[in-house]
Amino acid sequence: MMTSGANLLRHDDASGMTVVVIMGASGNLTRTKLAPALFSLYRKGRLPDDVRVIGIARDTMDHGQFRVLLRESIADAGDEEWEEFAGRLTYVSADVTDSGTLKRVYQEIAKSASEQSDTLNCLYYLALAPGLYEPVIHALSDAGMTDEAGGWRRIVIEKPFGSDLLTAQRLNRHVHTVFREEQVYRIDHYLGKETVQNLLVFRFANSIFEPIWNRNYIDQVQITVAEDVLVGERGEYYDRSGVLKDMFQNHLLQLLALITMDPPYAFAADALRNEKVKALSAVRRMSLRDVRENVVIGQYDGYHFEPGVSPGSHTPTYAALRLYVDNWRWHGVPFYLRSGKGLSRKTTEMIIQFRSPPHMLFPVPDDVEIPGNTLSICVQPNEGMRLEFQSKVPDADLEMKPVSLEFHYDEGFSGVELPDAYERLLLDALEGDASLFTRSDEIELAWSIIDPIVHGLDLPGAPAPFRYLPGMDGPPNGEELLRSDNRRWLPGCVEVGYGI
Numbered sequence: 001m002m003t004s005g006a007n008l009l010r011h012d013d014a015s016g017m018t019v020v021v022i023m024g025a026s027g028n029l030t031r032t033k034l035a036p037a038l039f040s041l042y043r044k045g046r047l048p049d050d051v052r053v054i055g056i057a058r059d060t061m062d063h064g065q066f067r068v069l070l071r072e073s074i075a076d077a078g079d080e081e082w083e084e085f086a087g088r089l090t091y092v093s094a095d096v097t098d099s100g101t102l103k104r105v106y107q108e109i110a111k112s113a114s115e116q117s118d119t120l121n122c123l124y125y126l127a128l129a130p131g132l133y134e135p136v137i138h139a140l141s142d143a144g145m146t147d148e149a150g151g152w153r154r155i156v157i158e159k160p161f162g163s164d165l166l167t168a169q170r171l172n173r174h175v176h177t178v179f180r181e182e183q184v185y186r187i188d189h190y191l192g193k194e195t196v197q198n199l200l201v202f203r204f205a206n207s208i209f210e211p212i213w214n215r216n217y218i219d220q221v222q223i224t225v226a227e228d229v230l231v232g233e234r235g236e237y238y239d240r241s242g243v244l245k246d247m248f249q250n251h252l253l254q255l256l257a258l259i260t261m262d263p264p265y266a267f268a269a270d271a272l273r274n275e276k277v278k279a280l281s282a283v284r285r286m287s288l289r290d291v292r293e294n295v296v297i298g299q300y301d302g303y304h305f306e307p308g309v310s311p312g313s314h315t316p317t318y319a320a321l322r323l324y325v326d327n328w329r330w331h332g333v334p335f336y337l338r339s340g341k342g343l344s345r346k347t348t349e350m351i352i353q354f355r356s357p358p359h360m361l362f363p364v365p366d367d368v369e370i371p372g373n374t375l376s377i378c379v380q381p382n383e384g385m386r387l388e389f390q391s392k393v394p395d396a397d398l399e400m401k402p403v404s405l406e407f408h409y410d411e412g413f414s415g416v417e418l419p420d421a422y423e424r425l426l427l428d429a430l431e432g433d434a435s436l437f438t439r440s441d442e443i444e445l446a447w448s449i450i451d452p453i454v455h456g457l458d459l460p461g462a463p464a465p466f467r468y469l470p471g472m473d474g475p476p477n478g479e480e481l482l483r484s485d486n487r488r489w490l491p492g493c494v495e496v497g498y499g500i
């Protein structure tokens, strides 16, 4: 991947010591995502030579217990390679907002780095409750940990980045009092998924799709991010967020931006993000009336009984939206987005439906509608792509049948395991490539799209979420949204038997 402009500011990465400081290291994210990703990068020899990982959290643990905790989530680690990696892991039991303690930790890191070389690079990873972001950033600054005199300093910030436009703007301002934008890596793990990155390659490394990637040829676009899991242990957080803030503000709008953006002039962080910003700026903001006409929300039965959820909660666990992108490329093309928990299966896919041929030469019965070509991009599971087109049935009178061209990662790249999104993103952050991270203006634009919808749904008289049974495909009203446009949710990869 080409490097971003920010790389010009890089210090000599390879020669010095690089420390990944995980703030909030005893939590779930560190165990389930960060540790496996770091270990896998280490095993592949992709981490800087002299890399250390320091976990900081309040829980009382020694280094050995921390290593055991992380080891549990990396089942496939051989003893020898694990021991080698574990030698680089240390743990400090401390309050991450206490600058005095951070300073002492930092002095020790700096001392041990200075024994090896003049360069010390630090990646601070905030694996914390969002309420701690501001105090921790403040503490890092007070502890002198953000000074770049002897090496780069970068910060990775997890979602949720704010809970609406105002809080996101406030957090951005706060972050910028300490870090320059080039030092900030706001993570959206969907951008680290192979298939999502491949969307860029598919669109911009092939010449046959871009000329037809517009309103002249595309009839509609559908994006589905379905989950079969319920909210589980995360009831308290989820009840404050709901599906619109938890999934649409970040993941679904990022997918939408990648589908609708214009080609960037280079594959470089700012060039790419400028185009995403333009695309998000063009998404039509909804008025109150638009919210009533273009949004369907649902809540799965039993949600109220989840721990942490308030009994009369109207928090949606499902939403379907019709959005428009008001620019020359996309004028009038509806984008249908849906996501929910407690649905029949876990799948993420984007379906691009092309227009039907303008004039049908072949005889078709009156009640048969010949659809336009369909391009399905399966992000997960069964990663790959499928293009459906009409073919003549052999030895029949001009009878047609849809057939498909398919590409599956496991066949096209057999033997190559798709890396977890965190692996790609951690490596990019260490290498100073912010292309797959969200810039401050993108985050704020995404909130400015979601805020009016959330406000519209909060107003007195707004419809309560429709109920659906876990295991269904959301409330039946999710279908109504499309039926009023004479459309329907198109069969996804699983329904058409893709990859099975």
Ligand code: BG6
Pocket: 159, 189, 227, 246, 247, 348
């Ligand atoms: C997270 C959301 O950002 O993404 C979760 O907070 C959701 O609620 C998860 O389950 C889905 O990610 P993935 O990679 O499993 O599709």
